[in-house]
Amino acid sequence: MMALYIFCQWVVGRFLLSLGLNSILVYFYWIASAVMVSWLNLSFRLGLKRPFGLFPIFFGQFFFSVVISGQIALGFLFQLMFSVPSGCISCLKLDRTWSSVVLGLMVIFVVTLFYRLKGPFVRNITIEIPGLPVGLIGLKLVHLSDVHVGGFLFERDLLRLREMVLALAPDLLLFTGDMIDHSLEEIPRFSRIFGDVRGRYGRFLVMGNHEQWIGGKEAFSAFTAEGFDLLENDSRGISINGANVWIVGLSDPAGKEASPEGGPNPDLAFSGVSEDREKLVIAMAHQPDVWKVLSAYPADLTLSGHTHGGQIGMFRSGWNLARIFHRLDIGLFKRISNGRLQQLFIHGGVGYFGVPVRLGIRPEVVVLTIVSEKSGKQAEA
Numbered sequence: 001m002m003a004l005y006i007f008c009q010w011v012v013g014r015f016l017l018s019l020g021l022n023s024i025l026v027y028f029y030w031i032a033s034a035v036m037v038s039w040l041n042l043s044f045r046l047g048l049k050r051p052f053g054l055f056p057i058f059f060g061q062f063f064f065s066v067v068i069s070g071q072i073a074l075g076f077l078f079q080l081m082f083s084v085p086s087g088c089i090s091c092l093k094l095d096r097t098w099s100s101v102v103l104g105l106m107v108i109f110v111v112t113l114f115y116r117l118k119g120p121f122v123r124n125i126t127i128e129i130p131g132l133p134v135g136l137i138g139l140k141l142v143h144l145s146d147v148h149v150g151g152f153l154f155e156r157d158l159l160r161l162r163e164m165v166l167a168l169a170p171d172l173l174l175f176t177g178d179m180i181d182h183s184l185e186e187i188p189r190f191s192r193i194f195g196d197v198r199g200r201y202g203r204f205l206v207m208g209n210h211e212q213w214i215g216g217k218e219a220f221s222a223f224t225a226e227g228f229d230l231l232e233n234d235s236r237g238i239s240i241n242g243a244n245v246w247i248v249g250l251s252d253p254a255g256k257e258a259s260p261e262g263g264p265n266p267d268l269a270f271s272g273v274s275e276d277r278e279k280l281v282i283a284m285a286h287q288p289d290v291w292k293v294l295s296a297y298p299a300d301l302t303l304s305g306h307t308h309g310g311q312i313g314m315f316r317s318g319w320n321l322a323r324i325f326h327r328l329d330i331g332l333f334k335r336i337s338n339g340r341l342q343q344l345f346i347h348g349g350v351g352y353f354g355v356p357v358r359l360g361i362r363p364e365v366v367v368l369t370i371v372s373e374k375s376g377k378q379a380e381a
Contacts (some may be wrong), residue, residue: 059354
């Protein structure tokens with residue numbers, strides 16, 4: 001990632017020089033970029049307070065430098081195809097790529113504007129659970145993640161999201177972290193929008209890395225004071241149509257930065273889950289990598305977020321920017337552990353982080369309908 005960042009900043013600087021920009025300004029750009037990324041790197045390594053003001057600048061710069069570098073490469077390709085002798089690399093002119101750069105930025109603007117005006121889409125997923133108690137067939141979960149209130153969402157965006165959830169009438173409403181973006185003051189705003197929005201059988205939340213970075217204990221207290229059932233290495237049992245459903249919340253790994261005892265603790269989180277076999281266990285963990293340590297625990301379905309699907313990708317092809325950094329990126333994953341099917345669903349996010357841009361990965365509200373393995377196969381037939 002760091003090598004890509006450095007390379008793209010060098011490309012952008014060279015491009016600006018080719019367009020005649022003052023070299024002193026370009027050198028200042030390079031120095032400022034080096035200082036910013038060094039400070040961010042040190043803040044993570046030394047466990048310092050997160051410089052939230054730099055995050056949008058860094059990710060915005062990173063994003064647009066990658067885009068510009070890609071469009072420059074495309075401009076070189078056009079030159080090879082139409083305006084220079086075939087194979088003449090030395091004939092390529094950097095300043096002639098400006099048109100492809102401008103075109104690429106225009107496409108990003110138009111697509112982003114379209115997504116913002118259209119809002120989140122409802123994504124329906126059927127989850128088959130072997131041995132599911134009859135009373136739980138058809139259970140509807142509405143899963144939200146990474147709303148990032150206080151980030152780039154306007155009031156109308158949040159109100160539209162609220163109305164979408166209310167219209168879906170979920171049995172359970174589940175938030176998997178990063179409800180807020182960079183300040184504890186955003187929690188009352190989140191509560192004002194979602195405070196009275198509940199599922200028929202409950203509403204549960206886990207904190208993400210943003211809540212932990214802002215102040216895990218303070219955020220926990222603020223959310224619970226607003227009436228939210230926040231699960232941090234804890235569980236809740238619910239009876240639905242005579243069947244038991246357990247909601248298990250895992251703390252985010254970012255909690256380890258504040259305290260050695262912080263972070264996910266599956267032993268503690270699952271300690272209250274009953275031993276009976278006739279039950280459904282839904283685990284919630286903001287970062288999908290936590291799923292890797294849950295193979296020994298009775299988690300039928302784990303819900304996560306965090307990756308945003310990279311905010312850029314080709315949804316139907318499966319490629320997305322998050323795949324560069326995460327093996328578990330977006331969508332549904334399955335494995336067999338101790339003879340038990342375990343599934344992980346990773347939400348593509350509602351809000352934005354770094355830049356208010358999504359290309360191919362739209363914001364989503366996910367409806368997960370739980371069915372038995374048999375009824376799910378019948379439905380597919």
